[in-house]
Amino acid sequence: MAGLWYDEFEIGMVFQHPIRRTITETDNVWFTAITHNPALLHLDEEYCREHTEYGQRIVNSGFTLALMVGISVGDTTLGTTAANLGWDEVRFPAPLFHGDTIRVETEIVDMRESKSKDDRGIVTFLHRAYKQDGTLVAHCKRAGMMLKKPS
Template sequence: MRYYEDIEVGETREFGEYHVTKEEVLEFAGQYDPQPFHTDEAAAEDSAFGELVASGWHTAAMCMRMLVDGPIQDRASMGARGVDELRWKRPVKPGDTLSVRTEIVDKRVSESDPTRGYVDSKLEGINQDGDVVISWIGLGMIARRPDDAEE
């Protein structure tokens, strides 16, 4: 288990592999973001994208899944305080394969609760061509090692 004290600013990781399917794009959009360029191939051809594309929220969810299956699973995660600077940089299409790159950009001990630390991480979702398709700064909360938190 990695605690707050084990995480260093500047630390980077690349991980994950998520294959985007047309069925999943249509299902997610139908449930959560039913705009025509996410739900209807013919309508999407006449859109600014020119083809069916995944919802940006779906892209975020796919990256979140890789994050949970990646570094979060071995951290003493206590959830998050939010997300800053969310950007959809390029459309994600059925057939794309996504991966994730993270960098720790800041960390500090909570002033109100010394048993937790705040760890801010930049996340970039990357497609098979190496293009960044989404980015955000995750505002994580990580438990401090019990002996260190008492000091």
């Protein structure tokens, strides 16, 4: 099993996820299109050159969030999660552009036993994504209901 059981997590653990990902124009346009997001910031290069401070399209923040959390799954929750309970404090302090490469780290910031299920507990993950120059581009807290190691 790639993911860790509830019992294997400890507050303060930090995972430096080995998967990195260069974001392409196709990633951004495809995600924006399939989610029916018509924002010119993601789709219209000419508009962005003329009317935005960045002068180019920026990567859809929904894609950034999904990629950041997705990269973390293999090392933390793959096969050991009962449910994703939600995302809190989602922030995007700097933009991503086509061609940027992100890396992700995850810190365990809280844990508690489930009040309703004896075979699981709730882990709070703090995910952080950085682009190639070390700039923090996204972070969020995510609560996961994690299964305990089978007896």
